[in-house]
Amino acid sequence: MLSIRAITKDYDGAPLLRGVSLEAAAGEVLCLLGPSGCGKSTLLRIVAGIETQESGEVWFDGSRIDGTPAHARDFGMMFQEGALFPHLSAADNIGFGLRMRGETPAMRRARTDELLALVGLSGFGPRKVYTLSGGERQRIALARTLAPEPRLLMLDEPLSALDRELHDRLLDELGQILARAGRGVTTLYVTHDQQEAFALADRIIVMREGLVAQAGTPDEIYRAPASADVARFLGFSNLLEAKVLSREADSIVARTALGDVRLAARPDLSADMPVMLLIRPEAARIGPQPGGWVVDGVVGERSFRGAQTRLQVTPARAPEMTLTLVVSGPAPAAGQPVTLTIAPSDCSLIPGPAR
Amino acid sequence: MLAAVRSLPSAVPLALPFAFLAVFLCYPLATIGALSAAPSAVSGGELVATLLRPEAYFETVVLSAAQAGASTLLTLALGLPAAYAFARYRFRGDRLLRALAGVPFVMPAVVVAAAFAALLGPRGLANTALQGLLGLDQPPIQLLGTLPMILIAHAFYNVSVVIRIVGGFWSAIDPRLESAAATLGASRWQTLWRVTLPLALPAIGSAAALVFLFTFGSFGVVLLLGNARWATLEVEIYRQTAQLLRLDVAAALALIQMLATVALGLVNSRLQARTAAPLAMRLAADTRAAPRGPGPRALACFAAAVSLLLCGLPLAALVAGSLPLDGGLDPNSLFRYFIALERNPRGSAFFVPPLEAIRNSVTAATATAGLALALGLPLAVGMTADRRRGPVVTPALLDALLLLPLGTSAVTLGLGYIVAFNRPPLQMVGSPWLIPLAHTLIALPFVVRTLTPALRALDPRLRQAAAVLGSPPWRARLEIDLPLLAQPLIAALAFAFATSLCEFGASLLISRPEFPTVPVVIARLLSQPGALNYGQALAMSSLLMGVTAAGMLLIDRLQPNHEL
Known part of the structure; x- marks a missing residue:
């Protein structure tokens, strides 16, 4: 399905990713877990096509996709803090990917309404995004990512900017929404919060200093950390x-x-x-x-x-x-x-x- | 290698602005420099020799600096209490009064001169009122051509700089800091001296540097209201070239002016960098309170007085002077100066109907706006380009390059155009393009400075999000960047338009007699005797004031409101 092979990436002359390889099976929810600065977000952006690796390959569904520009990959990515388009309404944000694909207005409207309902914000379509609360913005961002039914779903710290209570509530909902709307879609989820990773992941990749420190199911990783570093x-x-x-x-x-x-x-x-x-x-x-x-x-x-x-x-x-x-x-x-x-x-x- | 290829596309758009700066800034200035360096009939002396004889310009520089210093002190004395009152207190009409205090700053210098002539001149409102009241034959206020007149006009012009910069700073600072000082036992005076003023010191310094810069380089106000003794460098440059034909002295003065301006500009940007730091504690809510007690009430009254008497009264006098009441309310009499704007009563050959000047001005301003945007947008993009992509030109170099037109005296620029473009390879004198070209140069730094913060504020993740959602790069520029930049782009256009409409120094030299702009015509009318010329000058100034105020209101309305 998704195969990342020996990716390296430098940042300001220092190595950030030092040869990361991993595989994600079809339909699997894979969490990249690591402290900030370990390169997990950069890896996600390389898979999305927003950044270019120094060396290594990215394969998807049997073909190498490194050379494909981001807009032609048919992937979905939810950014940290949403990155909603401030000049568009909530509905126009959700419908943006569909419009880029040339869908009819009627289809866009139907799909937008469907997703607004899915994230529990029916009726919020005409709202300007800067009138929304932090939690509402994250839901719209999730709906925007899901709307074009991407082949690969990527979420970059989607809950990190929220306060504790909202974070816990959205974490539960995110699990349910991913189970419903993202069923069968391979998902890469980047987080520094082990609680999120344990709650959502089929498999966790623990990253430390630009390398994969451990890969395994949440239970395996909790029961048997591969190193003292991972345990800490x-x-x-x-x-x-x-x-x-x-x-x-x-x-x-x-x-x-x-x-x-x-x-x-x-x-x-x-x-x-x-x-x-x-x-x-x-x-x-x-x-x-x-x-x-x-x-x-x-x-x-x-x-x-x-x-x-x-x-x-x-x-x-x-x-x-x-x-x-x-x-x-x-x-x-x-x-x-x-x-x-x-x-x-x-x-x-x-x-x-x-x- | 790869980096070099990648940076190529970002270098191409910069080629045009650079070529423009080379041809229309560096070439004319170099021509003036070269001409004045070699003694000839045209220059009247040698630049280097003149520079080595400080007595040729020493007095002008010192008196100019003294005038600017006095203007700055007066402006601060009037502006600081008003700034504090507007930042801290809520009182009836405060918004309107604050807006009124901001109007003079956006007025063309000739309009300011006309307004003060209308208020304090021999035919002005104050003198006619006093003459009528006291039955005098002679106007009792004789301020035209004196230092106090220049100082008052400069304070009128610049008080809003202090209110905006220092007041904005004060209103961003938590008033609880002052309350905290009070609970720690500080009296009101101690709080002022130990907390309120020191906090705002960088802002006060920045405002003072700007006011000094503006008044040191003041041209229209001093030329029309002052006299030879209190000439600024800019006025002296004009006198030396247009009247005395001493190109060497003018070039020496221009050189000194450029150095002084760039130095002050650097001081100012240093101070502003320091001002920016504490703004992190900006409060979202309005922290103003009703003025309680005699001190705060007096401050609020002072602020109102500054707005109404210093800023409102001259503008009102201007409008009143353009509408003579001696014929009652008969429109033909009331509006006779406006009606006369399209007539040529004496059939003079050089006469240009003022309405035609308005058309000239608007055409030049439109061309300026288009040119300034076409050149300023690539420059701004180049200055904000992603550092990791390796732009060919560093932003610091571009920043320095933009200080150059800011520091160039407009009169010198105009002179350079006349000399440099009056011979091969560029035979352009007489071309209607010369004025918009000069105006573009003057507007360019402001256009770039309006666009760069907006470009820096563009979140690259929005374009990336659009890409992941299937939008090719050109479409992301069109659908994401352009709508988000619409407001600053319109603001930049309006700025360039207004700059061209108001510009006086360069236009005075470049514009041909039969092809003048509005400020040039106003100055010409003001300098001619007779009630009709005077009335027409006021009428035209009123029109220009209306257009400028409307434009600025538009810009104000277009302030970005995306808060994401």
Whole structure:
């Protein structure tokens, strides 16, 4: 379907994309996830034909499209902050792509009304776009992108300029709209927000410094970040230096500053390898439990979040370290000693040193 | 290699404006320079030798600077309190009064001169009123040709510069800063000295530099209202060339004027760059409040007085003077100066019916508007071109190049045209194109400066969005860029049109006797004796004032309102 092969791109003389390759299957929603400056938006613009790569190829449906100008690719792109045409009404914005394709006014009107209904803005057609709120603008921009039924749908940080509440609401709606209107359309979604990526993607491509750092389903990426760097970008902070102590058929023992822990087998890791142990925040329970990995410590900061409580715990065996954990039920107050049991199933080993 | 090929298309449109600047700015100036460098019968002396004898121009430069300094101080003294009142207080008629204060700035210099002649001249409103009241034989106010007259007229002309720049700055600054100073124990005076004025210092400096620049280079007002002693460089250049035929002194003065103008222009753009920074705290809402207490009320009254007495009264006197009431309300008597505009009472051979001058002016202005846009748009596009595409000419160089016509004295330019285009290879003297060409040169910097911010504000993503939606590049230009640029384009056209309509210095030299423009005819009528000439001058000035005001109103209406 879409195939991106070894794309490189420089920006002001410094490499921005350093050989990115990826494939998207037909109908797949692929999220490019990475911090700002990692080159994900530039990659999207290269696929759209707005920017030109230094080297590498872009293929779509079996043909190379690098030389095709943007306006002849039949792709759709929703820009950050919408990029609505300020001199046109909402309806004329939505109908713009149809007009460029030479559709009749009657067809344009019907399709525009259909899309206004789809994004929940029926009756907003005649409005000038600068009279619309931020959320309304984003919906019109989405409708404009969907109207010509593009062969490939690209969304560049479509929700990043919105406030938290609107962001969460539109994220739900975006999922529904994409499922309905974009069904079967290959979608590239660029974001720096892992929550968006986890909610929408069939597959996630994590990008770091111009390279693909990891590709996988949301579950794979959440359960097994490929590197400490990816883990930190996903928001995990409990990363312990560890060493593989022994490897058996169905399990593996790792030694950390907090003691030894037995985890599920990892054939890719061998004894004496330096690794990192990731403890996900939901891994801990309060109180000692038989057969578990028990850690003693002192509660530092404690912040109550309703159903759950977030704790910073300083382990007794490694006082230079702080674990950030989320527990449910009653939790000790700040400054109190605490005994935790950590579930090995909520921990992962990450190959390689900390870097 | 690739970059060079890519930048070629952006270089081609620049070729025409560059060729224009070379032929119609550099060539005539170089001709004047060359002519005055070699002693000859035409030049009367040698430029370099003259430059080395400062006594030839020293007095003019010093008195010019002194006049400009005094004009600037008077303008600031009247403008700053008014600017503060308009920025901070809401009072009855404030919008109208503020608009009224802005009218003089867009008036042609000859109209300003006519307005002050109509108010304070020997036949003016004030003198006739006082003579009637006190039964005097002689007009009691004898200001024509004196320094105070020039200063008042300059303050009238430029007070809106201060109101617009400094007032705009003050109204953009959060008034809570002053409240914060008050809660920290500052008295009203301390707040003024420690907060309000220091905040606006860059804006005040910028306004002062502009006013100084305008009054230092003032021509029409000083030529018509002043005398030889208080001549500006520009007036002295005119006198040296047209009356004394001393081309060397004129060229030396023009050189000094250009250097001074460019230096002041650079100072001003520095100051404006600093002014731009704090505007990030611009408030969306109107922060004005009703004036409470004696101080604020006095300020509001002062602002109203500046508007009405300084700006409104001369304009009213102009209209009143063009409509003589001695014959009652009989239209044939009331409008007799207007009616006389199309007659040639003395059958003079050199006489041109003023209505024909209006036609000349409008034709020249239309040609100027078209030319200035055709040359200014490629220049503006070149200045805002994407840096990564590697434009051939850097924007900084273009910016400097545009300062050149701004710094060139209009009189020198006109003189250059007469000399340079009166011989091969370009035999153009007598061509009706010479005036629009000179006017285009004068209007060009303003046209480019109107278009560049609009071009910079064009969001490239809009064109990209159009491309992704299936629009080829030419169609995106047509459907996206052009509608978004419509307002600045019309504003630029109107600016060029108005510049041509108002231009006086260059026209005075270039226009042939039988082919004058309106400001030239007004000046000619003003300088001739007799009630009819005087009345006709006022009538024509009233017409020109009406046209200019209407044009400026149009531009004001066309301010962009896309807020996306």
